[in-house]
Amino acid sequence: MNTSRETxxxxxxxxxxxxxxxxARPSVPRGVADxxxxxxxxxxxxxxxxxxxxxxTLCFTDLESLAKWLESENTRLLYIPAEFKPLVEYFSSRTxxxxxxxxxxxxxxDVCITPAAAGIAESGTIVIxxxxxxxxxxxxxxxxxxxxxxxxxxxxxxxDAIASMPEDPNIVWVxxxxxxxxxxxILIQGVHGPGxxxxxxx
Amino acid sequence: xxxQKVDSYARRLDRPVQQAVHDNSAAGTEKRYGSLGKDFxxxxxxxxxxxxxxxxxxxxxxxxxxxxxxxxxxxGAHVHYAVTADDACRAVSDILKKAGAKKIVKxxxxxxxxxxxxxxxxxxxxxxxxxxxxxxxxQIDGDHPSHIVKxxxxxxxxxxxxxxxxxxxxxxxxxxxxxxxxxRSFMRGKYLGADAGITGANFVVADTGRLVLVTNEGNxxxxxxxxxxHIALVGIEKVIPxxxxxxxxxxxxxxxxxxxxxxxxxxxxxxxxxxxRPSGPEEMHVIFVDxxxxxxxxxxCREILRCIRCGACLNVCPxxxxxxxxxxxxxxxxxxxxxxxPLLAGKNFKELADLPKASSLCGACNEVCPVDIxxxxxxxxxxxxxHEEHLPSPxxxxxxxxxxxxxxxxxxxxxxxxxxxxxxxxxxxxxxxxLSPWLKTRTLPGWRGGQFRSWMxxxxxx
Amino acid sequence: MIPTISKPNGRKxxxxxTCLCDAFFDNVAKATVEVLEYAGCDVEFPENQTCCxxxxxxCGDWAASRQVMRHTxxxxxxxxxxIVPSGSCAAMLFHGAPLEFEKESDLGTINDLGARTxxxxxxxxxxxxxxxxxxxxxxxxxxxxxxxxxGTPSGAAALQLLESIEGIEIIPFGEEEQCCGFGGTFSVSFxxxxxxxxxxxxxxxxxxxxxxxxxxxxxxxMHLGGLAERGGKPLKTLHFVQIxxxxxxxxx
Numbered sequence: 001m002n003t004s005r006e007t008x009x010x011x012x013x014x015x016x017x018x019x020x021x022x023x024a025r026p027s028v029p030r031g032v033a034d035x036x037x038x039x040x041x042x043x044x045x046x047x048x049x050x051x052x053x054x055x056x057t058l059c060f061t062d063l064e065s066l067a068k069w070l071e072s073e074n075t076r077l078l079y080i081p082a083e084f085k086p087l088v089e090y091f092s093s094r095t096x097x098x099x100x101x102x103x104x105x106x107x108x109x110d111v112c113i114t115p116a117a118a119g120i121a122e123s124g125t126i127v128i129x130x131x132x133x134x135x136x137x138x139x140x141x142x143x144x145x146x147x148x149x150x151x152x153x154x155x156x157x158x159x160d161a162i163a164s165m166p167e168d169p170n171i172v173w174v175x176x177x178x179x180x181x182x183x184x185x186i187l188i189q190g191v192h193g194p195g196x197x198x199x200x201x202x
Numbered sequence: 203x204x205x206q207k208v209d210s211y212a213r214r215l216d217r218p219v220q221q222a223v224h225d226n227s228a229a230g231t232e233k234r235y236g237s238l239g240k241d242f243x244x245x246x247x248x249x250x251x252x253x254x255x256x257x258x259x260x261x262x263x264x265x266x267x268x269x270x271x272x273x274x275x276x277x278g279a280h281v282h283y284a285v286t287a288d289d290a291c292r293a294v295s296d297i298l299k300k301a302g303a304k305k306i307v308k309x310x311x312x313x314x315x316x317x318x319x320x321x322x323x324x325x326x327x328x329x330x331x332x333x334x335x336x337x338x339x340x341q342i343d344g345d346h347p348s349h350i351v352k353x354x355x356x357x358x359x360x361x362x363x364x365x366x367x368x369x370x371x372x373x374x375x376x377x378x379x380x381x382x383x384x385x386r387s388f389m390r391g392k393y394l395g396a397d398a399g400i401t402g403a404n405f406v407v408a409d410t411g412r413l414v415l416v417t418n419e420g421n422x423x424x425x426x427x428x429x430x431x432h433i434a435l436v437g438i439e440k441v442i443p444x445x446x447x448x449x450x451x452x453x454x455x456x457x458x459x460x461x462x463x464x465x466x467x468x469x470x471x472x473x474x475x476x477x478x479r480p481s482g483p484e485e486m487h488v489i490f491v492d493x494x495x496x497x498x499x500x501x502x503c504r505e506i507l508r509c510i511r512c513g514a515c516l517n518v519c520p521x522x523x524x525x526x527x528x529x530x531x532x533x534x535x536x537x538x539x540x541x542x543x544p545l546l547a548g549k550n551f552k553e554l555a556d557l558p559k560a561s562s563l564c565g566a567c568n569e570v571c572p573v574d575i576x577x578x579x580x581x582x583x584x585x586x587x588x589h590e591e592h593l594p595s596p597x598x599x600x601x602x603x604x605x606x607x608x609x610x611x612x613x614x615x616x617x618x619x620x621x622x623x624x625x626x627x628x629x630x631x632x633x634x635x636x637l638s639p640w641l642k643t644r645t646l647p648g649w650r651g652g653q654f655r656s657w658m659x660x661x662x663x664x
Numbered sequence: 665m666i667p668t669i670s671k672p673n674g675r676k677x678x679x680x681x682t683c684l685c686d687a688f689f690d691n692v693a694k695a696t697v698e699v700l701e702y703a704g705c706d707v708e709f710p711e712n713q714t715c716c717x718x719x720x721x722x723c724g725d726w727a728a729s730r731q732v733m734r735h736t737x738x739x740x741x742x743x744x745x746x747i748v749p750s751g752s753c754a755a756m757l758f759h760g761a762p763l764e765f766e767k768e769s770d771l772g773t774i775n776d777l778g779a780r781t782x783x784x785x786x787x788x789x790x791x792x793x794x795x796x797x798x799x800x801x802x803x804x805x806x807x808x809x810x811x812x813x814x815g816t817p818s819g820a821a822a823l824q825l826l827e828s829i830e831g832i833e834i835i836p837f838g839e840e841e842q843c844c845g846f847g848g849t850f851s852v853s854f855x856x857x858x859x860x861x862x863x864x865x866x867x868x869x870x871x872x873x874x875x876x877x878x879x880x881x882x883x884x885x886m887h888l889g890g891l892a893e894r895g896g897k898p899l900k901t902l903h904f905v906q907i908x909x910x911x912x913x914x915x916x
Contacts, residue, residue, distance in 0.1 A: 004283040011496035012264045022261040026254040028446040033453035035241040123464050136427035136481040159449045173468040178420035182336035183378040193420025213856040520843045524857045562847025564811035585724030597853030601720035605728030609735035611712035639855035644890030647688045654690035658709045
């Protein structure tokens with residue numbers, strides 16, 4: 001008796017064998033799907049900020065503004081990974097900080113700062129990996145998520161980002177806050193993921 | 203005269219629902235057009251490239267599927283195969299039972315709808331909660347999605363508020379913001395209490411073994427963060443060769459579906475999470491499902507397997523806009539459904555053989571398809587198939603007589619001349635069953651058969 | 665009388681009048697002949713022509729459709745261009761027929777016929793190189809580009825000619841690219857959807873108050889015109905070759 005695998009591969013083989021000449025693999029020129037308005041090699045950081053902002057991500061370039069914004073939002077408990085000592089110190093004087101992300105505090109911790117692995121200028125996307133994130137939930141569950149993005153890690157295009165994807169079990173491209181338009185086509189921000197997505201570019 | 207089912211459904215559809223479906227679809231078409239026009243100098247050549255990529259992928263499915271399996275296994279995932287819908291359901295419940303999993307959370311997966319997974323899991327005593335907002339509402343209503351990307355395009359906020367109240371999510375409140383935040387809090391409990399997360403996959407990249415998932419809500423991220431087991435259900439046709447092809451397809455998918463350059467979350471899953479991690483599945487399973495796909499691959503409609511499930515064809519289809527998704531009586535509505543659903547029905551083709559006829563063959567679907575599927579040609583092939591299988595077709599005039607008439611010029615010319623007799627008898631009185639549907643809403647021009655021919659003849663004689 | 669600007673230039677063509685014009689729209693077929701002659705063509709009308717076979721093809725009865733196509737291929741044999749005042753019939757010849765003949769031994773003959781078949785606007789502009797049309801015709805026109813001309817040069821060609829005529833104003837209207845709802849036998853097997861589609865298009869068209877609704881396909885105009893008339897608000901419809909003919913009459 002054939003296994004499911006054997007049955008399927010045989011069916012596929014039988015389906016394809018009458019094809020005299022299989023469709024050739026088309027050549028995909030590098031950059032063929034790049035947006036036409038991309039400036040040549042220019043300022044990726046400026047483009048990133050523009051695109052990220054357009055998609056709903058708040059971009060900060062200094063701690064002071066970030067802190068002011070969080071203050072204005074009356075956040076309750078901020079998680080920062082312990083290894084970011086200067087950040088922990090800076091925020092501890094201003095608000096409640098924890099360096100321990102615990103699953104049962106998922107609803108208490110309403111703000112998280114976690115590192116981004118990279119950025120994509122063409123789409124204003126923040127790239128998060130398992131390697132760069134202590135806990136997947138820390139980048140996903142809080143209402144406010146702030147990604148720490150090193151400006152040197154910003155790729156110019158979506159194609160570039162795909163070409164340099166690391167070996168990581170879980171790479172997530174984040175382009176703005178979570179949203180849905182399921183109810184009458186009306187756009188609502190903040191469904192299961194963060195309702196407010198921000199980025200601190202360092 | 204018996205009605206075609208899709209026409210009858212459209213006729214009986216509530217006007218407000220039809221209007222909502224029309225407006226929402228038209229908006230989707232506008233957004234797609236705007237985004238492609240803004241971003242690409244020649245979106246059509248990109249679509250044709252993507253079409254060639256997908257055609258190559260499916261015509262070399264034996265190679266790429268095997269390669270995907272090897273890559274996934276290397277990455278630490280368990281690969282399973284399921285021939286039929288039942289096999290797929292059982293493969294899922296076997297994995298869950300082995301792990302003692304009782305509660306699962308699901309992110310949107312069309313193939314899971316095809317196989318009626320939730321119904322099966324219920325019979326196994328396993329709770330399965332849909333986490334995508336639209337799909338959750340469908341689930342609690344015991345309804346079916348009416349669009350592949352926007353499942354509740356046919357519901358309004360009052361419908362949803364009533365359902366939420368009935369489900370115990372709070373008193374009646376039809377504010378979309380409130381509805382959404384209630385879903386958010388409710389679903390958190392489900393994610394965190396779930397033993398397993400089930401997803402689909404938009405693409406499987408053969409050389410790296412990466413699954414690609416494209417969403418906006420964050421529900422699939424949660425399904426892959428909280429529970430310890432991940433099961434991905436993937437149609438065998440989803441494999442693509444490598445990252446360079448992925449780049450083209452990803453750049454077209456969001457724009458075609460919703461006018462977005464990228465959806466909010468694009469996830470690349472390359473295996474289970476590392477052992478020392480607090481979140482992420484320890485165990486990953488990928489179930490490749492056939493469910494008639496290899497039959498379709500063997501047929502003369504194999505191009506339909508290129509489909510990347512964007513929904514652009516639904517949005518632009520004038521018949522879909524008039525009839526709405528449920529008129530298609532199957533998981534996939536609209537132009538994609540009119541081809542795919544009768545084919546997925548396999549031996550039950552005749553149950554859905556009317557769907558390919560529910561089209562004016564306008565070709566708008568092919569024009570918007572990111573992988574350039576020649577849908578009208580496939581609809582015509584399926585009409586031919588239905589004819590050869592002698593399947594009845596209400597309202598369709600038999601053509602054997604026409605074949606004789608139009609290949610016999612002398613009879614034709616006589617018919618042209620004598621057709622004028624119809625001006626002596628009111629058309630409605632003539633026993634022409636196929637004429638009365640026309641005459642109910644339209645007049646016919648006067649008969650002029652033979653006039654041009656005699657004009658041409660007398661001209662040539664001069 | 666239409667003046668001929670140039671003597672027949674050796675451009676011998678065969679005219680496929682279409683079964684619809686044969687039965688209902690002799691004026692359109694006549695206008696087609698006069699326009700082609702003005703453009704310097706020698707127009708042959710093979711009298712044994714009947715139909716392109718599309719009705720049977722669309723119904724799935726490909727055997728009946730092939731029977732008709734084989735007759736048509738015989739009638740139009742030779743190597744002259746075959747000119748058709750209909751995007752849908754032209755598309756049947758160069759796209760539909762090859763599809764239904766793909767497993768047949770005479771596919772070659774069908775391909776040859778398709779390769780020399782032109783929809784008339786495409787032929788005038790891209791075949792004969794006519795970029796502008798003389799004469800005048802004072803009218804606000806809503807132009808409906810028939811669906812079978814999607815992906816072909818025909819729609820743009822017809823518009824180019826119309827826009828070049830003095831006095832013509834092409835008025836855009838909502839959802840122009842959406843199908844009118846005719847679809848051949850679709851119009852009688854799905855009467856509700858077909859009529860609803862047509863009425864929706866009529867709403868868009870009538871809101872811009874055109875003098876004429878113009879198309880390159882009489883099937884669409886028969887459907888829209890028939891709906892408008894039954895609805896009590898008749899529309900004036902014209903095939904664009906009738907406008908080309910009228911412009912020439914005003915030019916003389």
